[in-house]
Amino acid sequence: MELRHLRAFLAIAEEGSITRAAARLHTGQPALSRTLRQLETHLGVRLVDRSTHHLDLTAAGRTFRDRAATALAAADAAFDPRSMAAARPLRLGHPWAALGSWTVPLLRRWDQEHPEVPLELRRIDDRTAGLTRGKVDAALLRGRVAPLPGMVTELLLEEERVAVVPEGSDLADRATLTLADLATWPIALNTVAGTTTLDLWPVGARPAATREVANTDEWLTVIAAGRAVGITTSATPGLHSQPALAYRPLTDAPPVPLMLAWPRDVPAHPAIPALIGLVRDVVAGR
Template sequence: MTMELRHLRAFLAITEEGTITRAAARLHTGQPALSRTLRQLETHLGVRLVDRSTHHLELTAAGRTFRERAAAALAAVDRALDPRSLASLPLRLGHPWAALGDLTVPLLRRWDEEHPDVPLELRRVDDRTAGLTQGTVDVALLRGEVTAPGLVTELLMEEDRVAVVPAGSALAARDTLTLADLASSPIALNTVAGTTTLALWPASGRPTETIEVTNTDEWLTAIAVGRAVGISTSATPRLHTHPSIVYRPLTDAPPVPLVLAWRSGTPTHPAIETLVRLARELVAGL
């Protein structure tokens, strides 16, 4: 027979109350049923836990040892099933690049001040959903269209696009740039988590050469050494300065949505709603 938590609770009630009668009343069950539960537990363990030969029940040596184990096991289960205990778990915030831009540090500082009992862990994950669909983070800051199924999104803002070009190039000498200005150069495309595709350009004027990279570091390097130009959002210049890279406003490209995303239909971290409210508050203050 499979043992259940009720067997442990029944045994502990008997040890605490001292008689089957009082234990049965405490558990709101009948004495015969409680006696059967105790016998089932003893049969499963292969030892006698309670000495029934005296007027008052007494634990055997095996019963005293098992009492400690049963109490520890039930305490662990109760803690695991208590939703309040989840509040102390770290809240893992993923992002593939740029996080919340120049609001990243204010977000982390405000969180530490207002919610010291819930660590907020910022994790960069080079993935389209920053590890959200794999379960490695609880919530993610994502840019562009979010197409992965089973996710809930909250729009925080729309970021302007910027052109990213090598310092010292002819393009770097311009105050602003257009998509057409970039079309004659190789375009660095982050194929894992980027928001730039050739679909930004009209079919008749698309770049003919691209360089594919898989993360932000490779993307920055390709531009810095003069192999390509790139397109990003206004959040990137604030987090990624480089002496060999220049950022210029891109005047004719649509903005990029920035969203907070989390999984739907499964148990989620109870602090996600609090994080959403704080992020909205910080964005509203811009």
């Protein structure tokens, strides 16, 4: 027995005619009649009463109709790739700081508006937050990211840069800081996913020492320990506030673009359009 036997029987039951059912299924009447006989032979019961001018279901046929409809609906759902994609979480990657102060509002609104699809926030120490490796379905990216093959990138906003210094240092006593103020300290550089490089400083005025780290946790730790200072964006304080760190506006450094990226042609998850719309709304303050 195959699914076509169920489809054939349900079409006959709904149309009340083998001729109309055959037309609906784009098959010949003799072929449809053979399919019905095969099903009846397999079940060992007569499903259709052919003794009247109008085709009627037998008692067994009426019972089997409900079972067949349930089974066919379950099979269609099982074979639908959209149902499988919608059943799994939507993975939103980021290398650090996610959506900044909008992260919690985004997650709360998603849970309210799309409770059927879990939204998972995944920090991946990678310039593309795992997007080009298929580890996430969409990603929040910072900095001037090179064109990503097969991906769409949309600028969400420009984030101001801030200095991150050890609490208790002389730099923490100032209301604002400049690049020259930081140049007397070693600079912590996240070489994997960070947006800070020595190119921010003019040639000849660059910091004499750097501390290279591989992820955000190491970057925060080396600054909190008083071994270096760092530069990040206005998104970081909202997610990484701790007593050992002081964040101060950096007055002479260019802003950092924050972008949302997702696959161009075949989105990895059917809920991506809903995510794009919600991210836009949240960033716009709606």
